[in-house]
Amino acid sequence: MPEPIRLVIVDDHSIFRSGLRADLDAVEVVGEAADVLSAITVIRESEPDVVLLDVHLPGGEGDDATGGAAVIRGCAGVPTRFLALSVSDAAEDVVRVIRAGARGYITKGSSGAEVSRAVRVVAGGDAVFSPRLAGFVLDAFGAVEGETATATDELDRLSAREQEVMRLIARGYAYKEVAAELFISIKTVETHVSAVLRKLQLSSRHELTAWASQRRLL
Amino acid sequence: MHSSVSATAPVRPPRPARTPPAPRAPLERDRECLVSGVCAGLARHLGAPAGTLRALFVVLSALGGFGVLLYVWCWMLMPWQSGTATPSRHAPVAWLLTAASGIPLLIVVTDGGWAWRYYYLPGSTPVAVAALPAVLVLATAAGVWAGLVDRADPTRGPRHALIVRALTVAVLLVVFATMSLRAMPALFLLLPLAGIAAVLSTSLIRRWRELSGERIRRIREEQRSEMAAHLHDSVLQTLALIQNRAGASSEAARLARAQERELRAWLYDGDSPADSDLPTDLRDYAAALELDYPVRIDVVSAGLSTERASGEAAAAAREAMLNAARHAGGDVSVYIEGSASGVDVFIRDRGDGFVMDDMPVDRLGVRESIIGRMRRAGGTATVRSDANGTEVHLRIGRGMDAPAPANDAATAGAVDA
Numbered sequence: 001m002p003e004p005i006r007l008v009i010v011d012d013h014s015i016f017r018s019g020l021r022a023d024l025d026a027v028e029v030v031g032e033a034a035d036v037l038s039a040i041t042v043i044r045e046s047e048p049d050v051v052l053l054d055v056h057l058p059g060g061e062g063d064d065a066t067g068g069a070a071v072i073r074g075c076a077g078v079p080t081r082f083l084a085l086s087v088s089d090a091a092e093d094v095v096r097v098i099r100a101g102a103r104g105y106i107t108k109g110s111s112g113a114e115v116s117r118a119v120r121v122v123a124g125g126d127a128v129f130s131p132r133l134a135g136f137v138l139d140a141f142g143a144v145e146g147e148t149a150t151a152t153d154e155l156d157r158l159s160a161r162e163q164e165v166m167r168l169i170a171r172g173y174a175y176k177e178v179a180a181e182l183f184i185s186i187k188t189v190e191t192h193v194s195a196v197l198r199k200l201q202l203s204s205r206h207e208l209t210a211w212a213s214q215r216r217l218l
Numbered sequence: 219m220h221s222s223v224s225a226t227a228p229v230r231p232p233r234p235a236r237t238p239p240a241p242r243a244p245l246e247r248d249r250e251c252l253v254s255g256v257c258a259g260l261a262r263h264l265g266a267p268a269g270t271l272r273a274l275f276v277v278l279s280a281l282g283g284f285g286v287l288l289y290v291w292c293w294m295l296m297p298w299q300s301g302t303a304t305p306s307r308h309a310p311v312a313w314l315l316t317a318a319s320g321i322p323l324l325i326v327v328t329d330g331g332w333a334w335r336y337y338y339l340p341g342s343t344p345v346a347v348a349a350l351p352a353v354l355v356l357a358t359a360a361g362v363w364a365g366l367v368d369r370a371d372p373t374r375g376p377r378h379a380l381i382v383r384a385l386t387v388a389v390l391l392v393v394f395a396t397m398s399l400r401a402m403p404a405l406f407l408l409l410p411l412a413g414i415a416a417v418l419s420t421s422l423i424r425r426w427r428e429l430s431g432e433r434i435r436r437i438r439e440e441q442r443s444e445m446a447a448h449l450h451d452s453v454l455q456t457l458a459l460i461q462n463r464a465g466a467s468s469e470a471a472r473l474a475r476a477q478e479r480e481l482r483a484w485l486y487d488g489d490s491p492a493d494s495d496l497p498t499d500l501r502d503y504a505a506a507l508e509l510d511y512p513v514r515i516d517v518v519s520a521g522l523s524t525e526r527a528s529g530e531a532a533a534a535a536r537e538a539m540l541n542a543a544r545h546a547g548g549d550v551s552v553y554i555e556g557s558a559s560g561v562d563v564f565i566r567d568r569g570d571g572f573v574m575d576d577m578p579v580d581r582l583g584v585r586e587s588i589i590g591r592m593r594r595a596g597g598t599a600t601v602r603s604d605a606n607g608t609e610v611h612l613r614i615g616r617g618m619d620a621p622a623p624a625n626d627a628a629t630a631g632a633v634d635a
Contacts, residue, residue, distance in 0.1 A: 015459060016455055020462070087455055108458035108459070109461040111462060112462070135518035144556070170520065
């Protein structure tokens with residue numbers, strides 16, 4: 001059995017934290033936090049592999065209603081990866097933490113096994129995309145209208161392969177099934193997903209920014 | 219003779235059984251009315267012709283103005299018919315009033331309000347006496363009506379209101395000029411000015427109404443978001459935890475998920491009207507299915523959502539979702555992609571799958587309700603099933619053009635109609 005993944009759970013509901021802690025397997029929970037400031041302290045001290053981060057946290061600065069992004073910003077420089085947990089699968093919440101640097105997101109309704117799997121994927125350096133996030137990405141990058149990247153380093157559009165992968169994820173395929181469907185290895189699927197995540201974080205694409213500013217995110 | 223008369227006299231028919239009178243129409247005013255809808259509404263309520271009622275009001279008005287009072291009272295107390303349309307009036311009331319003020323205006327301009335020169339000049343004709351008050355009242359009423367009532371009327375609008383108000387202000391200015399040239403008492407000079415002020419103040423009243431409406435809306439919005447924040451922190455989290463702990467297909471998780479969905483729709487969708495596009499419709503249907511079957515349906519949409527919920531694609535998609543919920547259960551994914559060329563719907567489940575050729579011919583579910591329906595609508599339906607689950611792919615082209623073949627319809631194991 002490999003060394004367990006060191007995990008910090010950040011959520012302002014203790015009942016949720018304890019429930020999750022009991023459900024997770026093959027991970028070692030090294031810390032818990034309930035608000036933005038204590039989360040930053042705990043993460044800086046314990047330097048976990050993965051942080052399970054609630055999108056909505058008290059203690060965010062200003063009128064920033066979701067503290068999740070503030071935690072990620074506050075932990076700049078710590079070698080840790082963030083997996084966002086959200087009770088709402090509203091795209092605006094999710095995209096905000098993703099753009100702040102989270103490696104993926106899952107909803108709080110997910111079972112313990114699903115959360116454990118997602119934590120392992122994120123710990124391995126890959127991204128976790130839900131069908132809904134994939135749908136949003138396809139929408140925001142104009143893939144539905146047939147826009148396709150021509151150069152590999154283009155940030156504002158998805159390549160044809162990335163679009164195929166996103167479409168299959170939106171259709172509810174697991175990475176393994178995506179790989180079988182496209183006759184590629186799982187590792188290649190993960191590479192594509194990570195590339196999409198990078199684009200999502202770095203792109204200055206008009207729809208993303210317009211959409212975000214429309215909801216006063218940026 | 220007498221007896222013959224009685225013999226031929228018609229036998230009195232038996233009295234018809236007394237039937238309860240039909241319930242009266244509610245007393246309310248049409249949103250599409252002549253002036254205020256009072257007479258039409260009363261007529262419907264009483265079952266009398268509207269013309270008679272109008273004549274009655276005119277006659278009663280002659281009796282010491284009683285009709286006017288009754289009319290105004292009805293006007294104030296009768297509610298509008300239910301609906302959201304802005305009331306629209308056929309009669310050009312503002313124009314009629316403006317036109318009516320023209321005649322007394324001519325009289326006032328020609329005789330200079332002579333009858334009122336010394337408050338009251340004995341010996342003036344009644345017409346000369348009535349002219350000045352008439353022009354003041356009519357012009358002011360026209361301007362106020364245009365500013366308050368006609369402006370909101372969709373068939374007239376702000377431009378019409380502006381013209382009428384400009385005209386009435388001009389009329390009142392002419393009256394003022396005439397009166398000041400004839401050196402009328404200062405008290406009388408104030409009257410046309412007061413009329414102008416009344417006409418102009420309608421914009422202020424409107425602005426004030428808008429402001430207070432805006433404030434009420436904002437307060438409601440604030441209350442809602444406060445409540446949303448509170449519920450988000452308590453109820454939604456608890457519901458999520460219940461789902462998390464109870465396992466995806468348990469009864470408790472299903473109920474919790476349905477409650478969560480309902481609460482979230484109420485909290486975050488706000489007052490936006492529920493338009494019946496395809497993703498919204500399928501989401502609602504998924505919520506209903508989750509209540510009835512041990513299933514968790516995730517509906518994701520991308521692109522345009524112009525496909526109507528009433529279309530054949532929607533019906534086929536619902537049938538496929540029902541099949542997935544009934545036969546497979548567990549997690550079901552629905553993905554809707556609307557592009558300029560057409561709409562794709564994918565319904566994927568994780569059931570044991572089935573083989574189309576093994577299905578008895580009399581089972582209409584897949585063959586008729588999904589594949590046949592899509593073919594008749596000019597689209598395609600592809601069912602792909604193996605041990606890992608079943609995926610139904612529906613595609614319908616936009617407009618009248620022939621549906622493009624689905625790009626992945628020819629994959630291994632596909633069972634095409």
